[in-house]
Amino acid sequence: MAYDLHLVFDCADVDLVSRFWLVALEGYTYPGCPPDDPARPPTGFATWEEWADAQGIPEDQRYLARTIVDSTGKRPDIFFNAVPEPKTVKNRVHLDIAVSRTVPAEESEARKEAEAERLIAAGATLVSRTHLLVLRDPEGNEFCIT
Template identity: 65%
Template sequence: MVYAVSFVFDCQDVDRMATFWLAALEGYDLPGSDPDGPPGAPPAGFATWEDWADANGIPEHLRYQSRTIIDTTGTRPDIFFMAVPEDKVVKNRVHLDIRASRGLSPEEGRARQDAEAKRLVDAGATVVRRVHQDDGGSHLVLQDVEGNEFCIT
């Protein structure tokens, strides 16, 4: 049997996390989002997601428990954000890599990684450090809006 895989982030602000990762990962969107709008746009016919939740009778206390972002091509795992009360206190043991420089020379790769890091810093990420590799390449370690580490390779 083959199982589908989803990634799950425990977090405190599911909207903030989903918005960040929608910006970070091109080709992901919220289920039900207006396909003609930008990623995360409310469903067609609704000005906001709150309007949609009101129209669908979703109680306010349930609206911020979780979010899922899905790959619009259906080839990559869903990413699920689940609200938890506790803060992140240690380094995460699993992280995502954004592969931005595959197939490029070390110099071109660093330039591509830097450009991607700038874009993600503008979306709320923090650059932690650059890690140099034995083959002359490198990757960047960043943190998302709630401090979860991820890499740009």
């Protein structure tokens, strides 16, 4: 039997973390939103509040979870769930963003550095540089750029 794979982040601020990963993972969008502007409210709604009202989501539950989906449907959905406790230890599982796999070796380091700069501008922090770059998202979740 085949199963779908979903990735789940526990976080304090689902809006902040999901918006960061929308930037980090090009081609992802919120469900019902256009891929060219993934943070825009779903088609037919002027604001996210208007959309939430139409869905009957109570105000006190609007920031408990978010989902982002791959616009091509080929990569797993990623869920962001609000939890009360802070992150306290290193991730046991993390994401790798592979940006240098399809480029010649002499271009690999420049490609990884450019991606790190883009994600640092979006709110990531650099942890270390070796053969790969280790960063943290806005809530401290580690990920690598390879």
